[in-house]
Amino acid sequence: MINQKTTVYEKLKELQDNGTVKDVCEEGKQDWSKLPCITYMELGNEPSDYGDDEEYLSALAIKADVWGLSSSEVSKIAIQVVKKMKELGYERTLYLDVNDSNSKQRHKTIRFEKDESIEEE
Numbered sequence: 001m002i003n004q005k006t007t008v009y010e011k012l013k014e015l016q017d018n019g020t021v022k023d024v025c026e027e028g029k030q031d032w033s034k035l036p037c038i039t040y041m042e043l044g045n046e047p048s049d050y051g052d053d054e055e056y057l058s059a060l061a062i063k064a065d066v067w068g069l070s071s072s073e074v075s076k077i078a079i080q081v082v083k084k085m086k087e088l089g090y091e092r093t094l095y096l097d098v099n100d101s102n103s104k105q106r107h108k109t110i111r112f113e114k115d116e117s118i119e120e121e
Contacts, residue, residue, distance in 0.1 A: 002058045002116055004088075005042060011084045012038050012064065020077060027065065035105070036068035036077055043111065057115050062090065066108045071097075074106045081110060090114045 022034040027041040044061035068074040094111035
């Protein structure tokens with residue numbers, strides 16, 4: 001099993017550090033007064049392959065959501081999120097607008113996946 005949360009957070013936080021977004025946090029911890037923002041969560045961390053009865057490859061899945069007040073703002077930030085996740089070796093497998101007619105917020109969700117070798121300790 002591989003813990004990617006810290007790595008993903010640090011990579012996405014680069015977008016907060018450069019002023020692109022006001023906040024980056026795990027899903028469920030967002031402060032709606034800080035828009036635009038990025039939330040993320042681990043969707044999967046499964047054994048992908050074994051050798052000598054030991055897991056040596058994990059299938060990882062991360063979901064990142066971009067929240068903002070305009071569709072164009074959210075789309076521009078989402079493109080940057082895709083670039084950052086690609087730097088970590090993730091492939092984009094889902095990219096869609098999420099419509100919430102009760103809110104003025106705009107929201108895009110993006111799913112990323114990759115297989116990663118498990119390092120021996």
